Amino acid sequence: MKLRCLASLAFAASILSGCPTNTYPAGDKDAYPLTDEQVFWTAAGGKSIHDQQKGRREQIAKLDPLKDSKQINDLRTEIRNAEKDEAAEIASVNSAQVIMKLVLARLFGSPEHPTSPFVSMSTDVSPVFMQPGSDIEEPGSPLDTGRRLFKQHCIHCHGFYGFGDGPTANFLLPKPRDFRFGKVKFTSTANGMRPTHTDLVRTIAQGVPGTMMPAFGPADGLPEIGIFAGHAGPPGFDVDAVASYVEMLLMRGSVEVKLAAKWNDDGEINKGNAQSAVDSILDEWRQANAKDQDGKYTNVVEPKAPRPANFAASAEIGRKLFGYEVEESKKGEAKAGCFTCHGLHAKGVNSPPEDKALPDVPNDYMLPSMPANLTLGVYRGGRRPIDLYRRLYAGIQGTAMPAQANNLTPEEIWNVVDFIYQIGMSKEKPE
């Protein structure tokens, strides 16, 4: 009887004490693990190693993301396992990984003590360039606060190291961002450029509607960057700090990808090519975040033409450019060509088969493309006209959404934006 009482008390105590919060998977809290997957090397533009993997990737691109998720998962696992074996084989005969680990640890620290070549890139502080490896982990510094909040709120989806492999990620589509690629979808910069710090703040503060990314912004919003309302909790959530930490993870990922590409191309990593890799990547981040004396970003997309005054006329032109319900013979006139992926009725991934949407174009994450259903009125990167303009102008990085900057004039982009608003009001439900 007494033993049973004691046993039940012990059981209760163990449950109530909670799980330990400092165990990292892979047991390594002193370093971010190196990516052991060649998907990142090929993303870097290096040589694609195996034709077998190419075949698997093409298979994935052809599958239906909403119906064939089991097959997609199986194929992805096969690719991952095969590439892990390849990477392990190469690593055993090459000391490049050791050098990569050193370089990255010096620049970006470890999960418990992150550092960054840039201290803070928040909207009201100009970038401060620091020596690599400087220790800025004092409690209260943006990176330290960001790290702490990330560990509390973000890791169950985005994974411990920001690799998009948290336990919740298994249930989600679209998948949580994998920061190793150094790319994000919703940028205010042009195609191929890195995001600004404000882009990250915006995504974290307002969330991504239509996905599982919640809004974390403060209750009164961030009016200085055009976010008008936010979240009443969690209290004490410093969006800017988390954006700084995510930025560091993205930078780290992009440096790792570049180093891996150098390894692929040159056959080794040495001081010379490591330095040039790091410099070129950091330059890209500096360029994206460049500001003038008034603190305004200089390299963001600003429309070169004002938005048309007559909405209906503009949307009508936009409809033709989109190719909405365009006849077979007139398909060449749809200059923007949106219907080829989004479907003749703009339903994207929910299009009926006769609309022939979804060409087999893969995205970076070994998933089939999922062009948006534009009839739902859900705008993932933000619903302001300037947000839609930027999605069209610069495309969406890491996906098959192309940039229209060189294809459409600014007025034509506004026309398509207006048309998208128009069909977004149609309130049709997907099949």
Place this chain on the structure above:
Amino acid sequence: MHSNGKLWAAVFALVAIACSVAYWWGPAHDMWLPPDHSTYGIKTDNLFNMILAITSVAFVGVQIALCSFMWKYGNDGSRARGTFVHGNHQLEVAWTVIPAAILVLIAVVQWSTWLEIKRPANFPEKVAKQVEEKRPFAEVLAGQFEWRITYPRHPGSEGPDGKIGARDDVHVLNNFHVPQGEYILIHLRSRDVLHSFYLPNFRLKQDAVPGMTIPVWFMAKGPKEGDATCPPDKDSVRFDLMCAELCGWGHYKMKGALTVHRDRASFDKWLDEAKKAEEATQ
């Protein structure tokens, strides 16, 4: 087998006494229901207190009986076996009929308040009219794990600007602004799973059911109704808006805010600013 009847009787009695003391001590130290700013809140609170009174009487009576019987008749080894009794029919009828009557009493007493808050046909006339014309003040879309609020351009107005579904609607996230002293009708919808729209300071809780659009109303007391929700020296006051139905991993932090403005002018000013921010072309 011996049982420690007297010890456990004392323990149970202590627990019961502690509960009773807590129910006296809490309200005396400002730990009771959250402040109520709703026009129908007083009715809900009165019902709550009535039920509390009834259940307190039952609680005290039952605890006295329980603890005294445990004390007196616990088996400490000195008693003979108990007598088998075939039951007492009158007693059983009594303790069935009396609680049933009390329940019926409670049901009857709360019926009109329930109708007023929940049934569109019994809403205040102005609100019922808005329900019929499908002209809410705002549409609240609950989704994992946020509150998406859509206002028509001029909420509460008669023309097309007062209806949701036009291009000039204002979309706001998590922070629900309303003016005080006005009937607020919302259309509550869910984007994915069950949620519950909970305003503790307005005694309002309504499940958001996926597939349903549910009309929900409340009014924040203004100066005309006596105790104004927002004092005249402040522009607005903020209250909690919480999710009260488990909806997933983020349920605990699915919190928004209800901001009550001093008057309609202050609310309109905010709405204009929100609309302007939403229309940014740069």
